[in-house]
Amino acid sequence: ILRIPFSVVAAALNMICAIGAYTVHSSMFDVVMMLVFGVVGYLFKKLRYPLAPLVLALVLGDMAESSFRQSMLLS
Numbered sequence: 001i002l003r004i005p006f007s008v009v010a011a012a013l014n015m016i017c018a019i020g021a022y023t024v025h026s027s028m029f030d031v032v033m034m035l036v037f038g039v040v041g042y043l044f045k046k047l048r049y050p051l052a053p054l055v056l057a058l059v060l061g062d063m064a065e066s067s068f069r070q071s072m073l074l075s
Contacts, residue, residue, distance in 0.1 A: 014038075 001009070021034040044051060 017034060018031050021030040024030055
């Protein structure tokens with residue numbers, strides 16, 4: 001696999017991701033959203049934006065919000 005040119009591997013990976021995004025709901029909207037977030041990720045990488053805080057916010061944000069709501073109700 002390491003001897004295959006990166007352009008071929010990237011194209012195959014993008015095709016597999018697009019097929020996977022389409023098969024979830026059989027909607028082209030999901031494929032477009034995949035492409036949009038791919039471009040956003042590329043821009044973040046080019047602008048040297050740290051991705052770790054963004055990933056933590058996406059993963060922990062929902063749990064933190066529900067815990068905050070619960071603590072506000074208890075107080």
